[in-house]
Amino acid sequence: MDTSVRILVVDDELGIREGCKRALTPHGFEVDVAENGPTGLRKLREGQFDVLLLDAMMPGMSGLEMWQQAKQLAPNLICIIITGYATVELAVQATREGAHDFIAKPFTSELLLQVINRQLERRQLRREAERVQALQEEARELARAKAEVEKLETIEGRFMLNMVHILRAPVAVLQNSIQLIRKGYVPPKEQPAMLERAEQRAGELLTTLDDLLILAYLKEGVGLTKAETVSVADVLEEVLTTLKGQADQQGVTVTAEAANWPHVTANPDYIKSLWTHLLSNAIRYTPAGGRVTVSLQTDREQGQVIGAVSDTGIGVAAEDIPRIFEDFYRTEEAKAMQEIGTGLGLPIVQQVVEKYGGTIEVESVVGQGSTFRFTLPLANQGGP
Numbered sequence: 039m040d041t042s043v044r045i046l047v048v049d050d051e052l053g054i055r056e057g058c059k060r061a062l063t064p065h066g067f068e069v070d071v072a073e074n075g076p077t078g079l080r081k082l083r084e085g086q087f088d089v090l091l092l093d094a095m096m097p098g099m100s101g102l103e104m105w106q107q108a109k110q111l112a113p114n115l116i117c118i119i120i121t122g123y124a125t126v127e128l129a130v131q132a133t134r135e136g137a138h139d140f141i142a143k144p145f146t147s148e149l150l151l152q153v154i155n156r157q158l159e160r161r162q163l164r165r166e167a168e169r170v171q172a173l174q175e176e177a178r179e180l181a182r183a184k185a186e187v188e189k190l191e192t193i194e195g196r197f198m199l200n201m202v203h204i205l206r207a208p209v210a211v212l213q214n215s216i217q218l219i220r221k222g223y224v225p226p227k228e229q230p231a232m233l234e235r236a237e238q239r240a241g242e243l244l245t246t247l248d249d250l251l252i253l254a255y256l257k258e259g260v261g262l263t264k265a266e267t268v269s270v271a272d273v274l275e276e277v278l279t280t281l282k283g284q285a286d287q288q289g290v291t292v293t294a295e296a297a298n299w300p301h302v303t304a305n306p307d308y309i310k311s312l313w314t315h316l317l318s319n320a321i322r323y324t325p326a327g328g329r330v331t332v333s334l335q336t337d338r339e340q341g342q343v344i345g346a347v348s349d350t351g352i353g354v355a356a357e358d359i360p361r362i363f364e365d366f367y368r369t370e371e372a373k374a375m376q377e378i379g380t381g382l383g384l385p386i387v388q389q390v391v392e393k394y395g396g397t398i399e400v401e402s403v404v405g406q407g408s409t410f411r412f413t414l415p416l417a418n419q420g421g422p
Contacts, residue, residue: 043066043158044068045067046078050093054093082111090118101120102132116157118141211236267301267303269301281314285321288322288326290324290329297333302414303394303418304390309390315383316387316410331349332347340413342413344411345412349407353404354369354408366381396415397413
């Protein structure tokens with residue numbers, strides 16, 4: 039037997055204490071003794087033991103009373119109850135208290151060794167089972183981590199493919215235009231129109247790169263701490279002025295109504311990006327003669343700013359709504375109406391809203407229009 043196994047014998051009878059010590063020591067056990075419960079508890083506090091041989095009936099503190107305290111001091115301690123009053127009731131009570139085995143006086147050295155070794159083997163089996171369980175859980179965690187890495191690699195690969203596809207078109211137009219002009223294939227009178235198209239493509243390329251940069255910043259949390267008190271209505275007014283030309287060119291009427299001028303605590307550039315993408319999308323996907331309506335309200339009871347952008351545009355099918363916040367995703371209807379687009383606007387909107395503790399909801403009917411409604415915490419009322 040492993041000499042590291044330490045046994046504490048607690049019994050008020052000297053003969054039992056010494057007899058257990060003589061029987062166990064030759065088998066490699068390290069044995070200590072105590073004549074009563076308080077002494078036994080003191081020894082448990084002072085040293086570490088593997089097995090407790092405990093007399094059930096002792097003057098003063100009974101064996102079961104001692105065991106109630108001992109298992110708090112040493113949760114992994116094996117307790118074997120020794121008694122000269124072996125009854126079913128005592129055995130049941132000892133088991134309920136968490137004792138591991140029961141041996142009646144008088145007993146032989148062989149029986150004592152048999153009971154102790156049996157419990158040590160059970161403990162070893164429990165430890166092996168726990169070790170196997172821990173290894174299995176570790177294997178499951180590794181499998182989950184591996185699956186997550188593979189998923190991220192797939193997403194990253196898809197992201198790169200989409201990004202290359204989107205960036206390649208404007209770059210190819212720019213390169214082709216420059217080559218045609220440089221090689222003299224374009225007459226001077228046609229060059230301004232070609233240069234204008236190239237400039238437009240360059241602008242689209244810069245817009246895409248800006249969106250990619252903002253989205254990357256948001257996902258990494260860059261710039262979120264550069265927060266200040268921002269008037270949501272002021273930012274909206276600025277964005278409406280910027281997008282007026284787009285709306286006029288599209289033949290779309292834009293109206294806005296702000297019930298008050300609420301403030302949020304945020305990076306003003308991100309709030310501007312939020313309004314820009316919601317309004318730009320609404321205008322872009324609303325046919326000529328349509329309307330875009332913007333509303334801004336404050337719910338002071340909930341401590342929220344509530345913004346909404348509604349349009350009479352092409353709408354989004356119910357099955358597409360869960361996907362419109364995915365990077366680069368565009369519905370087939372959106373592609374048919376506007377060939378140019380990155381599919382990054384709504385992911386940016388979602389990131390802004392969620393990073394600042396808000397929510398965003400979508401209501402849409404194909405052919406009738408959509409409403410994007412978001413909330414943000416009011417400044418000094420649960421902001422970031």
